[in-house]
Amino acid sequence: MKPEIRIRTHDFDLFYGAHHALKSVSLEVPANSVTAIIGPSGCGKSTLLRSFNRMNDLIPGVRVRGRVELSGLDVYAPGTDVVELRRHVGMVFQRANPFPKSIFENVAYGLRLLGVNRRAELEARVETSLRRAALWEEVRDRLGRSALALSGGQQQRLCIARALAVEPEVVLMDEPASALDPTATARVEELVLELKSRYTIVVVTHNMQQAARISDTTAFMMVGELVEVGETRSLFTRPRQKLTEDYITGRFG
């Protein structure tokens, strides 16, 4: 049986002013799996990721052409509710960016946005999210303390918990471990593997070992183009494109 496709882009172009940042990208992201996007710096992998929840809209002078579909719905169609879209597509950033609020309030914020204000329900859902992000045991007795007092790795898992709290279908991760030490990186990677049964995960990384360890599908990009996409093991062992082979064998990038 063919797996369900959660995100599909079709001939998707994106321009920053005159700069053609994404060139006719057509990519399918299977549901409930981990898709890694790799490629050298500036290849457009983060831009592609941020097209899925329209975070690029915040940058002045951005134009797009083509389609991006989430579960079959065109996210760039006129009249799309971007706020609603982002509730379905959560995001974790390169640098952990908890709010300068308490640990509890960080996770509860998305729920409050949805109008959840009953203390008992908030507490239950905050706990569930923190457990899923494998952070509960470390913070359960200091939920009222500032999130900024946590270590870098804990902060990043808190940001993951914050994104999970609103039950998104997709979680986008933009180099989620690049600012973390190896131990914290390993924990985030384990977490990604645990989460894929519930969520569709897209990870941008420039760490190829990481892509090989955690992803089911890998997409390789260069200068705005999607060069090759395929099952992770075969892409790393039998790349079809010369460019991919050169990149994964470390000949450039």
Place this chain on the structure above:
Amino acid sequence: MPQAQPEPGRERVLRPLHTGRPALRRRVWDACFVGASGLSAFVVMVPLALVVWHLLAKGLPELNLDFFLHLPKPVGETGGGMANAIVGTLILVGIATLIAVPVGVGAGVWLAEFGRGRLAAAVRYTADVMSGIPSIVVGVAVYGLVVVPMGRFSALAGGVALALLMLPTIIRSTEEVVRLVPRSYREAALALGAPRWRTTQDVVIPAASAGIVTSCLLALARASGETAPLLFTALGNRFWSLRVDQPMASMPVFIYDYARAPYDDWNRQAWTGALVLMLLVTLLSALVRLTTRRAPRP
């Protein structure tokens, strides 16, 4: 690879590392710079110290409970106080704050978060020009705009004049501190599905709140000492009055009147008034800072 011998001539450039004393030239420059910046820091302290010392020396002898509890006495009688002026200043500054803080903070946040193009440039330009208007001109303008139509001097007119003086400071410094809020906070909120206005309200403003409070405080402290704009607006009052549509006493005007009066007793009370005004402003800032200290902390 075996360690290469030092290149010829290299040992002459490198001085021994452990002589215990850095090169003389470097130490002299170091002393000069530290000395110069230390001196500047000291010079900054001098005026404040002089003002405080002078006010204490001249104002303290007349300072007693009566000063806070009684009205001014008629000429010729000694004693009395300036209770009405203390309360009057609090009311005037209160009115000004009620007007200037919502408008100023709102405009500053708008400039930083939403303001684009010509309208934003016009608002910024207006704020800059306003901050350059001499306070006495603001007083005259409010006289024309509020006092004349109302038919009398009033606390309300005084509050409006002070608010106009506070506005530009609040607008521009609010804009500055809101801009300093890291982009990553905004992105985090937006990515959770927060609309722009919720992002601003829930994340950006709280993150900038300490700076916003400081900017309002600075404006407030400045406004509490303004005399010129009150001369044509709140005027002054030697009696109790809490009505905002009537002339109201204020400490700066009280000090101004008493300092130029030909009576020794009044001159002494002007000093005391100045001391009390300074203490009042200090107390206000301390209070606001204390109450806005934010939880949670690490």
